[in-house]
Amino acid sequence: MNKKYIIAIDQSTSASKVMLFDKETKLIHRVSTPHQQYYPESGFVEHDADEVFDNVKNGLLKVLRDTNTQESEIAGIAITNQRETTLVWDKTTGKPVSNAAVWQCQRGTSYCNELKEHGYTEKIREKTGLIIDPYFSASKLRWIMQNTEGLTGKAQKGELLLGTMDSWLLYKLTGGKVHATDYSNACRTMLFNIHTLEWDNELIELFGLQRNMFPKVKFSDEIFGNTCTDVVFDNPIPIAGLLGDSHAALFGQNCFEPGMAKSTYGTGSSMMMNIGTEPTPAPEGLVTSIGFGRNKTIDYVFEGNIHCTGDTLNWLKNELQLFSDSSEIEPLAKSVENNNGVYLVPAFVGLGAPYWDNEARACISGMPRNTTKAHILRAALESIAFQVKDLVSLMEEKGNIPLKELRVDGGPTRNDFLMQFQADILNRTVAVSDIEEISALGTTFMAGLATGFWKDLDEIKSLRKKGKTFLPEMQQDKNDTLYKGWQKAVERARL
Numbered sequence: 001m002n003k004k005y006i007i008a009i010d011q012s013t014s015a016s017k018v019m020l021f022d023k024e025t026k027l028i029h030r031v032s033t034p035h036q037q038y039y040p041e042s043g044f045v046e047h048d049a050d051e052v053f054d055n056v057k058n059g060l061l062k063v064l065r066d067t068n069t070q071e072s073e074i075a076g077i078a079i080t081n082q083r084e085t086t087l088v089w090d091k092t093t094g095k096p097v098s099n100a101a102v103w104q105c106q107r108g109t110s111y112c113n114e115l116k117e118h119g120y121t122e123k124i125r126e127k128t129g130l131i132i133d134p135y136f137s138a139s140k141l142r143w144i145m146q147n148t149e150g151l152t153g154k155a156q157k158g159e160l161l162l163g164t165m166d167s168w169l170l171y172k173l174t175g176g177k178v179h180a181t182d183y184s185n186a187c188r189t190m191l192f193n194i195h196t197l198e199w200d201n202e203l204i205e206l207f208g209l210q211r212n213m214f215p216k217v218k219f220s221d222e223i224f225g226n227t228c229t230d231v232v233f234d235n236p237i238p239i240a241g242l243l244g245d246s247h248a249a250l251f252g253q254n255c256f257e258p259g260m261a262k263s264t265y266g267t268g269s270s271m272m273m274n275i276g277t278e279p280t281p282a283p284e285g286l287v288t289s290i291g292f293g294r295n296k297t298i299d300y301v302f303e304g305n306i307h308c309t310g311d312t313l314n315w316l317k318n319e320l321q322l323f324s325d326s327s328e329i330e331p332l333a334k335s336v337e338n339n340n341g342v343y344l345v346p347a348f349v350g351l352g353a354p355y356w357d358n359e360a361r362a363c364i365s366g367m368p369r370n371t372t373k374a375h376i377l378r379a380a381l382e383s384i385a386f387q388v389k390d391l392v393s394l395m396e397e398k399g400n401i402p403l404k405e406l407r408v409d410g411g412p413t414r415n416d417f418l419m420q421f422q423a424d425i426l427n428r429t430v431a432v433s434d435i436e437e438i439s440a441l442g443t444t445f446m447a448g449l450a451t452g453f454w455k456d457l458d459e460i461k462s463l464r465k466k467g468k469t470f471l472p473e474m475q476q477d478k479n480d481t482l483y484k485g486w487q488k489a490v491e492r493a494r495l
Contacts, residue, residue: 003075006447007063007237008440009056011081011165012245013102016052018059019437020067021444023453025463027437029067031059038099043106046099049087052165053172057232071235077173077227078241078447080248080439081165083188086137088144088151088162088213094176098148100165101140108139120206127193127200129279129288131356136190137164142207155210162213164189166242173239175228180216183293184247192217194279194290197298218242221294221449241447245439246270247292250301252442253407253433254464255291256457261395261403263388264438265410267314268352269306271391274299275401283398285354286391294446302399304353304391309384310412312346316380322373330417333378339482341366343489344379351493354394360494366485384412385422386486392426409433416468424474425483434467 005028010017015035020028033055038046064071084103089096101107112132115124124132134140141162145151154160163171167181186192186199191207191214193200199214218224220243226236243251246264250272253262261273274291279300282288291301313329316322323329343366345351350358364376392403406428412418413432423430435441448454454463 002073003451003453004073005069006075006078006444006451006453007060008078008080008437008444008447009059009169010245010437010440010443011052011056011079011169013082013085013104016055016059017437017440018056018063019440020063020069021441025435025441025444025465027435029063030437031062031066033059043109045102045105047085047102049089049096049100049165049168052100053169056169057173060232071233071237074237075453076223076238076240076447076451078440078443079166079169079239080243080245080443081169081185083164083185083244083246084135084137085165086140086162086189087168088141088148088160089168089171090154091159091161094172097151097160098144100168101144103135105140106134107143108134111139111142115206124190124203127195127203128187128190129194129282130188130190131287132190136188138190138203138207141209145208155213158210158212160210160213161215162209163215166244167215170224170239170242173227173231174225175231177228178225180218180224182220182242183217183290183298184220184244185242186217187290188244194288194300219293219296220446223450238451240450241443241445243292243443243446246272246303247290248439248442248446249409250274250442251292251445252435252438253409254461255407256299257404259401259404260407261392262407262409265309265384265408265412267309267311269309269384269388269410271304271306271353271388272301273395273399273401273403275302275399276300280399283354283394285356286394292446294449302395304394306387306391307349307352308346309387310410311348312344312380312383313412315346315348316377322377329377329381330415332374333381333417336372336374336378339379339382340371340375341368341485342371342375342379343486344376344383345489345493346380346383347493351490354390355490355494357494363489363493365489365492381415381418382421382482383486384418385425386483388422389425389483392428403428405429405431407431407433409436409438419468419470420473423470423472425479427472427474427476427479429472430470432467432469434465
């Protein structure tokens with residue numbers, strides 16, 4: 001029987017989604033199952049990896065059952081995942097030694113500070129492209145090894161494995177036969193050398209880990225293994241297309257060439273620009289990462305992560321109660337001619353890229369007496385666009401790579417005022433994705449290349465569904481004035 005579908009697993013921070021895509025990239029069906037969030041101590045965030053796997057396994061079965069799809073119609077299974085979330089498990093039993101430490105978890109902060117104090121910042125940046133931060137996997141893994149009884153001896157005997165959520169799901173779905181990950185996930189651990197394309201022995205030792213614990217790293221357009229019939233499905237189905245979620249979105253947006261960039265607008269925002277096949281050092285405030293590995297080639301990216309974009313609107317709704325439904329924001333923002341000099345800097349948990357200032361705090365500045373609710377809402381929307389411009393400006397000016405156009409996805413992209421302002425303040429075209437599940441689509445594309453479901457990149461480009469496109473309309477002098485006002489407001493928030 002002809003292969004008709006690819007299943008995409010999108011294992012995210014709050015839920016695990018299983019989706020069925022056809023050859024025209026139509027989303028046929030989706031099953032989403034939330035998992036419990038655990039906060040055992042202040043700053044700690046955990047997931048039960050067994051619960052996550054059970055949700056994924058049940059989602060796979062339910063998608064086929066709900067759609068009356070036959071196993072023989074599935075070309076492959078793709079996996080995209082929350083990045084940096086990590087765990088250690090027993091090689092013999094296949095059981096986690098503890099809950100998974102989530103990307104948001106700050107348990108590695110003290111050791112990261114130690115490394116900075118001892119002068120490791122440049123060495124780690126040179127090897128991995130990253131800044132030293134508990135956000136990445138390495139310090140979480142060290143904490144698990146040091147704070148869970150009996151692990152050191154087991155690791156030395158080769159009885160433990162570690163990985164991010166993609167490698168955990170792959171291991172479980174293959175019945176423990178395959179322990180692997182892809183380049184995009186490996187490069188976000190702070191343990192992978194992006195120049196040699198290998199796990200770095202010096203960093204492994206620095207974080208108190210054993211080389212025998214690490215997964216094999218593969219290109220995303222390879223077949224990683226097959227589902228085990230003792231675990232799920234009656235027949236083996238290829239697993240391919242593994243990609244971290246932001247990287248999958250980059251691929252889903254068809255950002256295949258240098259200067260092509262995507263921004264995902266969610267609670268925060270992830271901004272990535274393809275910089276080609278050389279790992280150029282990132283400008284201060286950004287990181288260099290691997291975008292994706294395919295066709296035996298690595299595409300590198302500049303990346304910046306903004307802490308608070310869409311969550312700013314949640315704060316205005318839930319805490320300040322300035323509106324009751326998101327549909328109210330745009331008309332209110334458009335009801336005033338300009339921001340009236342008002343700027344909102346949403347540094348509720350400090351500022352992320354390019355400032356990396358954990359001491360900064362949110363502020364609304366520049367308010368004259370005639371400031372209204374509409375001005376504050378407009379300033380909130382504008383703050384999202386200004387933060388993206390901060391990153392684009394660095395990438396263009398210091399990285400010396402001009403932005404061709406910005407391809408965007410996420411809930412806030414449905415706000416036309418925001419998207420037009422984003423195009424205006426960047427002075428670049430902004431293209432909105434017509435597909436909501438862009439990370440799932442990106443990993444589906446990669447699995448399709450691995451399994452022959454799609455022939456090549458040209459065929460994938462032909463499948464891209466374009467949404468609205470916004471062209472810049474603002475005069476440059478007005479653009480400059482507004483952005484200078486934003487920069488001044490940021491200075492106030494950092495005092």
